[in-house]
Structure formats: structure tokens, C-alpha cells
Amino acid sequence: MRHLLRSLAPGILVLTLLVLTACQSTATPAQTSTPKATPSPPRPTPTPTPFVTPTSALGLDTEDLRGTAIEVWHPWFGAEASLLESQIADFNASNPWGITVHATSKGNYTSILYNASAAIVGLEKDRPDVVVALPEYALTWDADGGVIDLTPYITDAVYGITAAERMDFPAVFWSQDMIGERRLGMPAQRNGRFLFYNQTWARELGFETPPGTPQEFREQACAANRAMRNDDDPSNDGQGGWIVDTHPMTIYAWLLAFGGGPLQDGNYRFLTPNNIAAFTFLRQLAEDNCAWVSTEETPYAQFASRKALFATGDLGDLPDQMRAFAQASNGDEWTVIPFPGTEGGVVPVYGSSFVLLQTDERRQLAAWLFMRWLLSPEKQAQWVQTTGLFPLRASSLALLTGYRNDHPQWNNAIALLPNGYPQPQLASWHTVRYVLGDAATHIFRVGVGSGQVSAVLAQMDALVSDITDER
Structure with a gap:
């Protein structure tokens, strides 16, 4: 705006002068006597506001x-x-x-x-x-x-x-x-913890935007698995969707995405309808080959080589994931997205x-x-x-x-x-959060059926009660 005013200023000045010149070039009016100006009363001198030096309430100079x-x-x-x-x-x-x-x-x-x-x-x-x-x-x-x-x-x-x-x-x-x-x-x-998302591959599968709900996430993950099953390599038929991640913050995010979480009325409570829905959703993804358990220590290479449409990581993982794409000579466009929830995206912040x-x-x-x-x-x-x-x-x-x-x-x-969620404000959370990861690992690696997740959540409540002695 300042540049605009500078550029206009000469034009405005010229226009002003032209107006003044036009006024002065009109016919000279008849001479009249000039009335004497009435003196204005003197204005009172404003009293300056004294500057108050801030004073510390801490009692130290x-x-x-x-x-x-x-x-x-x-x-x-x-x-x-x-x-x-x-x-x-x-x-x-x-x-x-x-x-x-x-x-x-x-x-x-x-x-x-x-x-x-x-x-x-x-x-x-x-x-x-x-x-x-x-x-x-x-x-x-x-x-x-x-x-x-x-x-x-x-x-x-x-x-x-x-x-x-x-x-x-x-x-x-x-x-x-x-x-x-x-x-x-x-x-x-x-x-923060995020989903990593291959945008190029998703577009090839027919999806122009990232998933915004759990159902849309399932549709895209399952479509990626179908693409694997339809190629000429039978060894990858179980891949293509989401690489299962049981990091405590990942499970925390999925619980929040379904309107649940570890707390109910300020106390730990895992056996709730929303948490049951979240764990059932995740387990059914695996049962339908739309999510799969990797044996690799990190998901970087597999995500960069299109063995998964979705992976999971935090901000510290981004440089390694970028290097993995470079090493794979993969020019796919990828990004980070929140965990899609029933009422908006979720990013756990810690x-x-x-x-x-x-x-x-x-x-x-x-x-x-x-x-x-x-x-x-x-x-x-x-x-x-x-x-x-x-x-x-x-x-x-x-x-x-x-x-x-x-x-x-x-x-x-x-x-x-703006999608960020803080951590529970309980001293015991530094221990309890690991219960989330252990339970998810049990569900995915032991082969617990989706119909049995309620029993796992009940076991979580019992274990947390023993740990915290809050109940």
C-alpha cells in the first residue's frame, strides 16, 4: 500500500495544483472591505501525562x-x-x-x-x-x-x-x-504425529483429495490393496493400504478420531463405545487386508516404494522419509495429513x-x-x-x-x-500411555478378532487401575 501511495502522490499533487490554479483563474470579484478577525480565546495547554516506570511485583532489581x-x-x-x-x-x-x-x-x-x-x-x-x-x-x-x-x-x-x-x-x-x-x-x-499420504498414487487410484473421515480412509486403503492384488506379483497381495503402527500416540489419535480417548470424566476409562468403535475399525482394516503389519523397523522404504498408501510418523521422521524417496528415485508427491475423524482431523501434540x-x-x-x-x-x-x-x-x-x-x-x-490435541494432564500418563501401544500390538500381532476388542479394552482398564491405584 505504501508503494501504491508513493506512485499516486505525484498525480495527486498535480491534480491539487490544477484545482487551485483553476480557482485562481476565475474572474476577479468586486473589491469589498475585509472584516476584522475576531480573536479566538487562548486554548488551555494540555497537561502532559506523566510517564510511570513499571515496577516489578517480584521484589528484585x-x-x-x-x-x-x-x-x-x-x-x-x-x-x-x-x-x-x-x-x-x-x-x-x-x-x-x-x-x-x-x-x-x-x-x-x-x-x-x-x-x-x-x-x-x-x-x-x-x-x-x-x-x-x-x-x-x-x-x-x-x-x-x-x-x-x-x-x-x-x-x-x-x-x-x-x-x-x-x-x-x-x-x-x-x-x-x-x-x-x-x-x-x-x-x-x-x-506431532501424522499420517503420511502418497498423493500421486491416490490420484491414480481415483482419489483427488485426502480422506476426511474414517470411512474415506478405509476406502482409499482398500483400493490400494486391490491394486496390489490385481498386479502380477502375488507376494504383495497383503500390502498396499496402511502400514500398521502401534506407537502410543498413533493409537491415542485413532481413539480421539472416533470421539473417544483415554479419559472419561477426568479418569482413565478405555471400555467405552467410541473406543470400541476405534479398535474395531482398526482391526477390521487388517482383517480385510487394508492394513498390514510390516517386519521392517521403519516404514520409510516401504512407503517410498508404493507398498503402502499410508504410513505413520512424526515431524522427526520427515527427513528420513524424504531421503527414502530420493534413494528409491521415486518422484511421487506425498504429504502429511491428520488422522481422519468422525468430527474432523486429529493431530496428537506432545x-x-x-x-x-x-x-x-x-x-x-x-x-x-x-x-x-x-x-x-x-x-x-x-x-x-x-x-x-x-x-x-x-x-x-x-x-x-x-x-x-x-x-x-x-x-x-x-x-x-488447528487440529492439534494436547496430552492428558495426569501424572500417571507417562506410564499409562504405553498401555495403548501394548494393547494395539496385542490386537494386531496375536490375531485378536474384531469381535474381541471389548475384552482387550476391559483388560486395559484393569491394568491401568493396578498401575495408578485410582479406582
Whole structure:
């Protein structure tokens, strides 16, 4: 618009001058006496609004933070750990508060859980200030009094983040760590699980759009299997549809797609009509050869060689799947789609959070300021380029134009975030989620009939009751 105004400005100026010139060229009117102007009363001088310096409600000045050292525990290794160390070095060298950050990798999330739990109850000498952990871990630690509510830090007039900045976090990320009115963490990483879909092959089978419902998914998967059975190779007659995937997040997605899920009225409940419908649907796909169990460790090569119309994976799988298509010299167009549901698509969203542990006021504020700095759009763009996971800030996308162009499937995945579903907010979820995967593995590999899925769901309820002691 500014360019448009610039281009029009000379024309507008000329037109204005022409109008003024035309007015001046009319006949000269008869001379009349000029009346004296009546003086206007003086306008009162507006009183300037005094500038009010924001005051922190946290009771600490910036000078109070100088020399503060904090410890961060994380589960990362390799490229992720290297990036974090690089960003920490940048923060230590440039932050205006004189804060020093040190990071320690615990290697995996299980080690994070055990070590941080021990530190919180006093079994370890040193307690970290920030832990990168699964959100359900924070619920366990909060029950032990070890987690600090981040709300006062986020809303602080001096050290917090603005309402606009909070809106920059997608809702499915922002809501995961909110428990009632308390915030037990900030998103550190977020991933999503998707169906991989061969668009070129689907069009050859007569389908112009991805499936939008479970029934449409079945139609396309079964059509791919029919194509296999109609070719000259009898060894592939059981292939062509969906490569069965029993990852807990895949099963979680299918339950949600049928309007079910692991919870009913806030408690675990698997034996429900919607969950029965979901498990029956999946088992019948296999019974009708529209889904098949692969013996390969990953589905990349099979999906790239048209042995399946659908596969399953997360954002971290996209680079490997792209390489598999290149290695197969397959120019098929493929993309990611949500799990088709009865009331819309489903993308399960999951990942780790920054959890602030209770130490002292100076260390807690210093830790929050490091978290805030790490969550800036610029730093988040660096994390995307290293990990390929979701950007935690929408404004980071403006810094990722090249990455989006080079990774079209990733770019399509970002557009599916409105279909995102968070994880159950129960401390026991880190254990219970594996029950979903184990049950699905049992159904597909043991050969449980579709008419027996209710019994499997009942067994899941009994097992979860034993695990959680909630019933």
C-alpha cells in the first residue's frame, strides 16, 4: 500500500495544483472591505501525562541478579545438546543481568525423572533450577512441593511477557502446562504425529483429495490393496493400504478420531463405545487386508516404494522419509495429513516443557529470564532448523521462509496445528500411555478378532487401575 501511495502522490499533487490554479483563474470579484478577525480565546495547554516506570511485583532489581548462577538439566544429546550449549554461551556473554547458566545432559527423559525427583525430595545434594521434562513429570514434582508457578513471572510488569507475546504461542502448546490457574511449565519442544499420504498414487487410484473421515480412509486403503492384488506379483497381495503402527500416540489419535480417548470424566476409562468403535475399525482394516503389519523397523522404504498408501510418523521422521524417496528415485508427491475423524482431523501434540524448580528468589527469576530468552522467535527458529520440530512461536515462521520452501511436508504439518490435541494432564500418563501401544500390538500381532476388542479394552482398564491405584 505504501508503494501504491508513493506512485499516486505525484498525480495527486498535480491534480491539487490544477484545482487551485483553476480557482485562481476565475474572474476577479468586486473589491469589498475585509472584516476584522475576531480573536479566538487562548486554548488551555494540555497537561502532559506523566510517564510511570513499571515496577516489578517480584521484589528484585536487575542489580540483585548480578552474579547469579543457575543449573539446567536436560535429556538431549547430539545436535540438540550442541545447540543448547551454543545458545547458553551466547546468553552468558550477552545478557544484561550478569546471569551465568550451566547445563547438564541426563541423556534421556527417564533419567531426568529419577534424578530430578531425587533432588526435589532431598536425596541429591544439588537441585537444578530448570528441568526440561515431560509435562506429566511436573505434576509429580508439584505434588511434592517442588515446582514454582510461572504465572507471577509471566505477568510481571518488568520481567514478564506481554499479552501479545503470549498469544504468539499456539493454544495447543500454551494450554498443556496450565493446571487450573497455575502454570507448571513453558513449552520446550513440541512434536506431532501424522499420517503420511502418497498423493500421486491416490490420484491414480481415483482419489483427488485426502480422506476426511474414517470411512474415506478405509476406502482409499482398500483400493490400494486391490491394486496390489490385481498386479502380477502375488507376494504383495497383503500390502498396499496402511502400514500398521502401534506407537502410543498413533493409537491415542485413532481413539480421539472416533470421539473417544483415554479419559472419561477426568479418569482413565478405555471400555467405552467410541473406543470400541476405534479398535474395531482398526482391526477390521487388517482383517480385510487394508492394513498390514510390516517386519521392517521403519516404514520409510516401504512407503517410498508404493507398498503402502499410508504410513505413520512424526515431524522427526520427515527427513528420513524424504531421503527414502530420493534413494528409491521415486518422484511421487506425498504429504502429511491428520488422522481422519468422525468430527474432523486429529493431530496428537506432545513434547517437553521447561519446569522451574523451587530454589530461591534470585535463582528463580534468573532461571525465568533465561527461559524467556530461549523462547524468543529468533532462538526458536534455530531450534526448528536443528530438530525439524514445531516452532513454539508463530512469529518464528517469518524467519523460516527458506526452511519452509525446502521442507514442504513440514510446512504442511504446521498448517495442521488447528487440529492439534494436547496430552492428558495426569501424572500417571507417562506410564499409562504405553498401555495403548501394548494393547494395539496385542490386537494386531496375536490375531485378536474384531469381535474381541471389548475384552482387550476391559483388560486395559484393569491394568491401568493396578498401575495408578485410582479406582
